[in-house]
Structures are given as C-alpha cells and as structure tokens.
Amino acid sequence: MKDHFHTKLPSGRDIPFLTLGLIGIGTSGPIIAKSLIPVPSLIFLRNLIGGLVILPFALSKGEWKTDEQKSALRWAALSGAFLAAHFLCFFGAMRLTSVATGTAIAATQPIFAAIFVKFNGGHIPRRSIGGMIIAFLSVILITGVDLNLSIRSFQGDLLALIGGIFGAAYMLIGAKVQKNVSTATFTSVCYLSCAIVSLPVVILSNSRLSGFSSYDIALLIALILGAQLLGHTMFNASLKRVSPVVVSLIVFFEVPVSAFFAYIWLGQQPPIGTIPGIIGLLFGCALFVVKSSQETPQLK
Secondary structure, rough: HHHHOOOOOOOHHHHHHHHHHHHHHHHHHHHHHOOOOHHHHHHHHEEEEEEEHHHHHOOOOOOOOHHEEEHHHHHHHHHHHHHHHHHHHHHHHHOOOOOHHHHHHOOHHHHHHHHHHHOOOOOOHHHHHHHHHHHHHHHHHHHHHHHHHHHHHHHHHHHHHHHHHHHHHHHHHHHHHOOOOOOOHHHHHHHHHHHHHHHHHHHHHHOOOOOOHHHHHHHHHHHHHHHHHHHHHHHHHHHHOOOOHHHHHHHHHHHHHHHHHHHHHHOOOOOOOHHHHHHHHHHHHHHHHHHOEEEHOOOO
16 A cells, blocks of 8 residues: 555656646636536536546456456446535536635645545544644635625635535545556546436436537537546546655645636636635645655545
C-alpha cells in the first residue's frame, strides 16, 4: 500500500497530463454556469458520452475475469453513484453561487476523505488537524458572508459542501479500484454508472435531452472534452505514478483557474467579503494535505 502513496513529483508525460487536467476541470464551473441545459441532463449526457468514448479502451483490456476484477467493477459502479451525487450538488452550486466560491468549498474533498477513513478504522494525523480547522472556519466565514448577501448564494455554498463529501467518497473508491483494474476500465464503468444513476433524476425532473441550441451543444462538447476527458480522466491516470498528495495540491489550483475563466466568460467576481475565506480555505486544505503526506489515510 505504501507504494501507492509515494512522494514522487510529476515528471515526463505526467506534467502535460496534469496541466491539461487542471485546465480541463478549471473550465467546468464557468461552462456549467453559462449553459442553459438543465443540470440533470448535463450530468447524464456528459457522463454517458464520456463513458462511451472510453469504453472501447476498457473492453480491449478484458478486465472482468478474476474475482478481484469483478469486485473492482462493482466498486467502480458504486463510485459512479457517488460521482452522480457529487455532480448534482456541484452543478447545482454553480447555478446558485459564484464559481470561485463554490469551487473553493468543493475543494474540501481531501479532508472529508480523511474523515471517512477515520470512521473506517483509520486515523487522522495530529499534525494535519490545524489545516482542517482553518479550512472549516473558512467555510463558515464564506457561507456566513453569502447568507448575508442572499439565501440563493448560501444554498449554493451548502450544495458545494455536500458535493465535496460525495466527491471524497468517489475519490477514495477510485484509488481503491485502480489497484486491480486500469484507469480506462475504472473510468468507463464509473462514468456510465454515473449516467445510469442520474437518468431517473432527468426523468423525474422532466428535464429534456434534446432540442438544445447549437451554442449549448458546443458548451456540452467543451465540458466533455475539458472537464471529463482532460480533467477527471487525466488526474485518474496520473494517480498511478504521481503522489495523491501532489495531485490533490494541483487540484486546488482549479479555484483560481475557474475564477479566471468565470471572470473572462461571465464577468463574474466572487463577493469581496468571501475572498479572505476562499484564501483561508485553500491554505487550510493545502496545509492539511501537506501535513498528512507521510501518513496518507487509506480506505480498507
């Protein structure tokens, strides 16, 4: 298990992989905020198409024969269910609060992952607790400011926070699954499972799956190519060689990248009062990850 949590920095092909991944996920929030496609439809179509694109590569590997592989596929499907819940919350947050604020709050995933592991019999290193406290106090500051501004923004903050919890479950299961199957197999099963789980939400919410404008279709394609294939998939692939600590730190830079794109595309700036909270949140999460690097929590 220790080999998986090595401290190696990215090198070779992982540098462009992670750079593309960062840009890819950084475009996610602004695209979601700009698109007029209903949230459930956006999640379903994004994951269905993304999963089908990767499926041929997964099938070519034939990773469904051993008991370990079959178990991994079941875990991957469960991961997809958590990913669907994460997307429903995160996508909803992008429509309610500012992109920078929602993305920053959702970046608490590593902390929630550690809490999950604690309840699973693991432990949280004492040296990392300070970062956790700073991060959560920052969340309280951000949500307090947004609550004073509008109930809508506050609701978006809460959705982003809940999305971070579901994202942590997805991240932990993904790390577990990729010890027994390839990234292609994991991501194809995960994305398709996510699409299947989100389909009832599409139906119950009476969200349409066609008749979109050419502009919204272009945004959907950009979301699939950027956040899905260049974002999640590239980061998952790099986890086989690069320390999860390093990957987690790189993911934090999604916040300024998303804020930049949101400003360029939407003319959107986070409320001035939330900026100290966003900075504190990023600092707290980064401190938590760095201090936990020698004792990274693991899912049993």
